[in-house]
Amino acid sequence: MSGPPLAIVGGHVVDPVQGIDGIASVLVRDDKIAGIEPTAKPELPDAVQVIDATGKHVFPGLIDARVYVGEPGSEYRETIASASRAAAAGGVTGFIMMPETDPVIDNVALVDFVTRTARDTALVHVYPSAAVTTGFAGDALTEFGLLKAAGAVMVSEGKRSIANNLLLRHAMTYARDFDLVVALEAHDPHLAANGVMNEGLIATHLGLAGIPREAEIIPLERDLRLAALTGGRYHAAKLSTRDSAKAVAYYKDNHHRVTGAASINHLCLNETDIGRYRTFFRLSPPLRSEEDRVAMVEALAAGTIDLIVSSHDPQDVDTKRHPFSEAADGAIGLETMFAAAMRLYHNGDVPLPRLIDAMSARPAAIFGLPGGSLKKGARADIAIADLELPWVVAEDDLVSRSKNTAFEGARFTGKVLQTLVAGRTVYTSGTTSG
């Protein structure tokens, strides 16, 4: 593809990798970044297409390391194409797709299917991940080497923990040889039992069974110990409690190869948001106390929590329009992750460069993905946002095929206005091209 060069001029560029946080202009040629000029008015050749970003912020396109899609198996909830449109609308230029599909992505043919479908239908980059065990059954390892060669960027057991310590040890050890990250949610199904929200006074009031924090912390600590034992790369995929962050910090301080993420929901919401049994706030791990949320935000600011993920999880009325205890977990989030993260910036909780780092540079570095920076020669994945633009989330405006947002009616300040993938505009506020 070859068109006129592109210049995004006058914006405030934030690129943590290059240490840029100020007015600059980004030059794009074809699908690559051609350079950054530290001025609002660079000298430009005549035939250049100019995007005036004065008063706006320009940063590397976001990379979301945890996105559930309904394809294959539940296309009525979300396809790879519809998820990619939602991503584009949220400034997300690439995402890791969870293997939690039907069938489970546990072999090379299915990774190929995702890659081909994404190439043919998606607006943004879609990086497949693969199951740790065949069919999530928890007994036989999938073919890590072949899966990686086919394009899988990590292995994960979806929403499950791996119960068998020996199997997990082998998985981490074997994955180490292929430099594959093992990304797991920490969830003890016995301790969580039939719990549906955070254990405590609010659950008791609502008559709902609670999930203690220990249902996350115990398997997390087990995972971390095995990561230390094996020297494998372990990613704690969705943290929700103060003590979880402490545990990750301890292993990081001891130079083990562990990283952590929190979903935007756990950084912005707490258990009181459930109100009168609102099932869109039924998540796994459950929304915790305000104290836990604050601890998550602090850990994010400190870098203990490396990533913010949307944990985009489309659910339709068939799984959400039920009594709380019978509804499915999960909320969509690709379109609102950036705007919700801006709450942390406007509140003064987390500096902007750290937020952009957590949503672009860090996921690129951890999973070895292109993008995450506006360096010369990098792929031109770019988001342009107005950090001061107020807007309200309305169900009808959501691009995602499912509408189970935990931010329905939320008032945000800050919105992505334009998204470029490999130099091509895939979203401008109000429309999605494609």
Added chain:
Amino acid sequence: MAKAAPSPSTRFPHRHLLGIGDLSPTQIEHLLDLAEAAISVGRQLEKKKAVLRGRTQINLFFEASTRTQSSFELAGKRLGADVMNMAVGSSSVKKGETVIDTAMTLNAMRPDLLVVRHHAAGAVELLSQKVECSVINAGDGAHEHPTQALLDALTIRRAKGGLSGLKVAICGDVAHSRVARSNILLLNAMGARVRVVAPSTLLPAAVEKLGVEVFHGMEEGLADADVVMMLRLQRERMASALVPSVREYFRFFGLDSDKLARAKPDALVMHPGPMNRGVEIASAVADGPQSVIQEQVEMGVAVRMAIIEELLTGGNKKAAAR
């Protein structure tokens, strides 16, 4: 509108009865007063009023119940309503239809009242948002069972003359009990002093923050109590390792004459039923002179008559023609 004496509609402005948590102490007193008046209807030879003639009440029980459903059925019939029981076991609910779909289907039949029991907390409230008629919560999961708390309150009030200042011990499986939650809310609202007595495995998280005193032994928990409320222990609690055995449970938490002797000599013994004799209560106590368990059943019908009548005709709803 000019200020006037409180009309019935301001005394009880609700369309549904979903939980004790929605009621003020004044509204609770009001319902108890109405129930008091309804007792006599059941005690006379001619037990039928015509006040709800032509109205339709549907009992929708997603969870099997004999006594509560019968009580609601009788209450509706004594008021003159046409009462239908939905046999959920054989209906489409078992075939995967959602609560909301069921609610909308029934709503289209234009009932005046739905009485709903469901095994999930919040399910009755969810259903009430989708229908145009009044809804009474006949028990939702471990959340609330408001008519049980009201009938308990009526039973206590008639025996003790009031609720304020009474020491009420609620004993047993509080964690899984909607009866306990509704009673704690109601008794606290009316100024009683509530205790819960149970092994820690049968208490919900943060129970002490519900405004109750917590005891783990019957001897201390029942000391000087005015009312002893026993809760039913489900057999599956043994399977999930919350208590080791029936034998052990009865030894430490079953109400027998020795344990009851710790309470005041005229303490009331209550149980929402159905009882597990020899598990949470000894027969000698259940059938003994302090037991008001049978009276609770009678008060149940009266309370439900009062609530149904108030929801469907109370205040200015009388004028609202369909």
